[in-house]
Amino acid sequence: MIFILVSILIGYALIISWLIYGFTKINSFEYIGLKPKTKFSIIVPFRNEAENLPMLLQSFSKLNYPTALFEVILVDDESEKEFTTKNTKYKVTIIKNIRLSNSPKKDAIKSAMQIVNTDWVITTDADCVVNKNWLLTLDNYIQLQDVAMIAGAVTYRCKNSFLHHFQQLDLASLQGATIGSFGINKGFMCNGANFAYTKTLFQELNGFEGNNEIASGDDVFLLQKAMLSDKYGTTKVQYLKSKNTLVTTKPSDTWSALFYQRVRWASKTTSYQSPFGKSLAAFVFAGNLAWLLAIGCWLFGFLYFQSLLLVLLIKFLVDAILILKANHFLNKTKIHNLILSSFLYPFFSVSVAVYSLFGKYEWKGRRF
Numbered sequence: 001m002i003f004i005l006v007s008i009l010i011g012y013a014l015i016i017s018w019l020i021y022g023f024t025k026i027n028s029f030e031y032i033g034l035k036p037k038t039k040f041s042i043i044v045p046f047r048n049e050a051e052n053l054p055m056l057l058q059s060f061s062k063l064n065y066p067t068a069l070f071e072v073i074l075v076d077d078e079s080e081k082e083f084t085t086k087n088t089k090y091k092v093t094i095i096k097n098i099r100l101s102n103s104p105k106k107d108a109i110k111s112a113m114q115i116v117n118t119d120w121v122i123t124t125d126a127d128c129v130v131n132k133n134w135l136l137t138l139d140n141y142i143q144l145q146d147v148a149m150i151a152g153a154v155t156y157r158c159k160n161s162f163l164h165h166f167q168q169l170d171l172a173s174l175q176g177a178t179i180g181s182f183g184i185n186k187g188f189m190c191n192g193a194n195f196a197y198t199k200t201l202f203q204e205l206n207g208f209e210g211n212n213e214i215a216s217g218d219d220v221f222l223l224q225k226a227m228l229s230d231k232y233g234t235t236k237v238q239y240l241k242s243k244n245t246l247v248t249t250k251p252s253d254t255w256s257a258l259f260y261q262r263v264r265w266a267s268k269t270t271s272y273q274s275p276f277g278k279s280l281a282a283f284v285f286a287g288n289l290a291w292l293l294a295i296g297c298w299l300f301g302f303l304y305f306q307s308l309l310l311v312l313l314i315k316f317l318v319d320a321i322l323i324l325k326a327n328h329f330l331n332k333t334k335i336h337n338l339i340l341s342s343f344l345y346p347f348f349s350v351s352v353a354v355y356s357l358f359g360k361y362e363w364k365g366r367r368f
Contacts, residue, residue: 022183
């Protein structure tokens with residue numbers, strides 16, 4: 001038994017180490033003073049977000065970018081109360097979501113695409129706040145690189161609670177794996193709260209065709225489709241690692257909300273088009289399950305404590321390195337509760353993975 005568990009965790013450690021190597025291969029980028037020239041359409045799908053949208057719109061008003069070069073398209077997905085905007089320095093358009101599939105967010109983006117007149121589109125979420133140099137840095141990167149799709153980082157604005165710190169560590173591991181996968185030319189994951197691509201790419205890849213029945217995944221499925229295409233592939237699909245393009249969002253305030261959110265994210269895994277993405281998901285699940293089985297074997301007397309300690313340390317060390325690297329990039333604050341979170345995470349992760357295969361989840365007041 002110990003041989004099997006250690007073998008699984010060594011395989012897990014090797015693939016996480018590969019991602020750590022990939023993380024170091026992505027160089028940081030800052031804007032270099034090129035004159036802005038890229039026109040952007042920022043698409044924000046929303047549903048019952050009257051509390052959050054003003055903060056997002058205010059962050060847009062602080063953007064260090066000419067207002068003539070960007071517009072904001074808010075797509076109302078059947079909110080209970082109509083949202084209106086006050087006078088803004090930039091163009092804001094509010095449209096209704098045209099529902100055509102089982103995926104409200106994909107429908108919202110497609111609805112907005114019908115009125116987009118710019119070369120570049122950026123998607124973000126209503127509960128986010130953007131950096132003042134967000135568009136400027138994207139523009140400078142676009143001018144220097146021959147790209148058609150850019151993935152960016154998302155972080156949390158946390159309160160001093162264990163639940164929020166736990167989520168920050170979880171997000172750091174996801175962002176670390178995302179950046180690392182791009183570093184080894186295996187990009188398979190991104191976050192729709194900070195995701196940019198050309199309208200031409202969206203049209204040529206037929207948008208979300210092929211995965212409309214999956215409620216979420218407006219980001220990862222389009223990314224994977226682009227990565228697997230002959231025209232775009234790994235050269236024109238890139239990750240922009242810059243503190244100036246960090247998008248900040250809110251963590252969940254309850255464990256149940258966090259659980260359902262992660263279930264929604266995990267439910268997309270079986271439909272991944274990326275072979276690497278599927279393999280990594282399987283390794284991560286196996287690594288967390290092996291960790292739990294090792295504890296169970298020790299409790300029932302089938303495993304010596306020294307062997308258990310070896311199993312736990314293998315996983316903890318590689319996870320900690322990736323998390324520390326990612327957190328250093330994402331946050332100015334120190335990591336909190338790393339050991340306790342690392343102990344609890346396998347229980348959380350395995351339960352999310354198993355539930356996502358059979359259970360339902362709630363999202364924006366709907367059940368999927």
